[in-house]
Amino acid sequence: MAKKYRALAEHYAKAIASGSLGKGERLPSLRDIAVLHRVSISTAVEACRLLERQGYVEAKSRAGYFVIDAMPLVKRAGAAAVSDFDNANERIDPADYVGVHERISVTLARGTRRPMKVDLAGAVCAPELYPGAALRDNMLRLLRARPRVYGTHPQREGVTKLREAIARCSVSRGMHADPETILVTHGCSEALSLALMAVTSPGDVVAIESPTYFGILQIIESLGLKAIEIPTRPDTGISLDALEFAINHMGRIQAVVCMPSVQNPLGCSMPETAKTRMIELCEKHNIALIEDDTYGFFLPNPAYSRPLKAWDKKGNVIYCNSLNKSLSPGLRVGWLIGGKWHKKIEMLMYAVSRHREEMLQLVVADFMAGSAFSRHMKRMNALLKQQRTQLVEAILGHFPAGTEVTCPDAGLLLWVRLPDGKNTDILFDKALAEGIRICPGSIFSNMDKFNDCLRLSCGMPIKGRVESAIRTLGRLAREL
Structure with a gap:
């Protein structure tokens, strides 16, 4: 049934994207879908539930499923x-x-x-x-409560309260992150740089999306690496067929860097089936998978579009994120979860920039501790x-x-x-x-x-x- 209901959901998703089914229109009833496509009622139910999770339709009690947004891709x-x-x-x-x-x-x-x-x-x-006033008030209150904060030594791996707040927020993305595995960085750019430093050496080849965020190209250049560009579509993200071809026929690829959720610049998000296939592909060939989830919190239903890290069982995914776009461009607070490279990245962080400024972390932790961030x-x-x-x-x-x-x-x-x-x-x-x-x-x-x-x-x-x-x-x- 799995393949049938996904194919059925894709059929109606395309109809919505093309405008054939407009916003507010009702999908055929479950019984009509079953008869029309020669599938069981349970297959029709699963297809509609998948469309609902993907944000195409909403269920109305005793009325059926209705299109939420008919804007094509x-x-x-x-x-x-x-x-x-x-x-x-x-x-x-x-x-x-x-x-x-x-x-x-x-x-x-x-x-x-x-x-x-x-x-x-x-x-x-x-x-x-952005919640600039709330962040400002948090900082003033914290400075009054901790007047000696700039005269004490910050925690090496990042403020514990912030790492705990990040771990709690990660649950909304379908992740279960241990606060002890979270390393606080100076934005996502530093997280990506550290991740690449941990898994590559100068001259190594890194696979990237095409088009990709130009900052990734700059990081690759600064580390003396080579980039191979993998075609990326504005609907499904990076082409896994092209990536697999490159892995099998074009020499050793040391790492893959991608943005599976709200990719920059295309804005696309990978289907979950593609994410699991990508993880399996990289694990099979022992290729480090570096995930940039900077825009993940912008997803309308973030729990239904989990990051690659949510499926990572072997520590082969290095997860990078920040609050620069979602909370404050000026704070430059990011983090990474290094998987099996955690210890190496931790030492690289210490060698590159020592400890992170503590007050900004406390301000962010205070804002994220409750429901204010959501x-x-x-x-x-x-x-x-x-x-x-x-x-x-x-x-x-x-x-x-x-x-x-x-x-x-x-x-x-x-x-x-x-x-x-x-x-x-x-x-x-x-x-x-x-x-x-x-x-x-x-x-x-x-x-x-x-x-x-x-x-x-x-x-x-x-x-x-x-x-x-x-x-x-x-x-x-x-x-x-």
Whole structure:
């Protein structure tokens, strides 16, 4: 029955994504589904329950299942069809063993040379979406209660109260983390760097998603590693067939780095079946699996989209996370769970940066200890859902016909592809001249596969200057 109910759920998920079943529409009754698809009632029930867990439908007592959100994964301006971005080459070539060049650093530096009117490049929300006042009050109260905090030695592995709070919050992601295994880091970037340092040596090959967050490319370059890019789709994430091919035919891969939940920049999340297959694949070939779960708390139903670490039984997954995007961009509080590399990473941390600043950890621990964090995320996610919808509509309304844009279920990033091979590096320059900062697709890969793409942030309310900036970007894109 397992394969049947999953295939049945996928059928209705595609119908919802394409708009064939609109928001608020009722699915056929369980009996009708069973008759129509020649399956048992129990198979129909399991399929509908899976759709509910995935956030496609909701059950109403004695009425059946109703579509929650009919927005397709990718919308195309000027056309009704749904696109899969043509899946940008499922082929792997030995020439993909490339080092990182200076393009990322140059682009980032150029983007900071002049004052910006509107920043659509940063993966950060508007200040009002963060609980800044509550965090400030926590810090003042803690300073009064512990006036000697800056005159005492901090705990080496991180404040115990924070690690316990992280462990409790991890339960909402379907994880059971021992606080003793949690190592507090300076954001997720340091966690990823430490993870790669623990499992690789200079010259080793690391498999990454394509496109991927440009910060990962910078870390790989700084450690003297080589990257092999694995095609990644905006619906199902990294291609496991392509990854398996690379493992079997392209030499030793030492580690895989991926974002299975709300990937940056695509916003996609891997199906759970793909996650278990990925874990088994890496365990079979003794490849370290490094998971970046930075956006996991943005998921509408986080318990139904568990991280890879939730399935890790052998300690082969190094789990990395932070609160930079979800709680406060300024605190830079992250953590990792090192699995079988825990002791090595702990020593690397001590060698690289010694102890972590304690007061910020105490502030975060105090906020996460109760229900304040979950209430904050619920409010933030509701606002981001509105802003994603509004930004998609603005892009489709102002960008050239044929423009494609992802419609992720969570997070604050959209991936846009311009028609006719329009170059977003040129658009980047023209936008800077107008006081608008964007992220061109070229910095999300070592290869020239995404020069017609760009990443935009929907972390700011879509009104006023932001709305005007989208109109300007649309005009500039049409003029390319």
